[in-house]
Amino acid sequence: MRLPNSNFFGCVLIDKSEKEDQKDMNSNLQKTSELSKRISNFGKENYDNHQKESDNLNSPSPIGLAFRLSTDLVAGLIVGGVMGWSIDRWLGTTPWFLIVFFILGITAGIFNVLKTAKNLNK
Numbered sequence: 001m002r003l004p005n006s007n008f009f010g011c012v013l014i015d016k017s018e019k020e021d022q023k024d025m026n027s028n029l030q031k032t033s034e035l036s037k038r039i040s041n042f043g044k045e046n047y048d049n050h051q052k053e054s055d056n057l058n059s060p061s062p063i064g065l066a067f068r069l070s071t072d073l074v075a076g077l078i079v080g081g082v083m084g085w086s087i088d089r090w091l092g093t094t095p096w097f098l099i100v101f102f103i104l105g106i107t108a109g110i111f112n113v114l115k116t117a118k119n120l121n122k
Contacts, residue, residue, distance in 0.1 A: 065120065072116055073109040080105015 060068075084101030088094050 069113050069116060072112040076105045076109025076112060080108065
């Protein structure tokens with residue numbers, strides 16, 4: 001036994017007139033346009049705040065610069081020292097390659113610090 005206004009599966013069908021459908025579509029269209037206006041206004045209002053925050057993020061802090069420069073220098077020393085020590089252990093020539101690569105590491109670290117400082121002044 002089927003219910004009136006139901007389809008084969010027993011779902012009740014709602015019979016709307018075309019005018020009611022048009023009203024629903026118009027109200028949905030108005031809601032959508034209002035929402036899009038609110039979204040665009042929200043974006044315009046927050047653009048200035050975001051721009052100010054991104055300007056602050058682009059300029060590094062002094063403590064950050066100090067850590068970066070010191071890290072560049074120390075990294076050169078460590079890499080040079082480890083490479084020289086490894087070659088000395090491998091070849092059995094105890095202090096010589098350590099000294100040479102340690103000096104090369106110092107030189108590379110200083111060049112990295114100078115290059116970074118030069119790029120920061122641009």
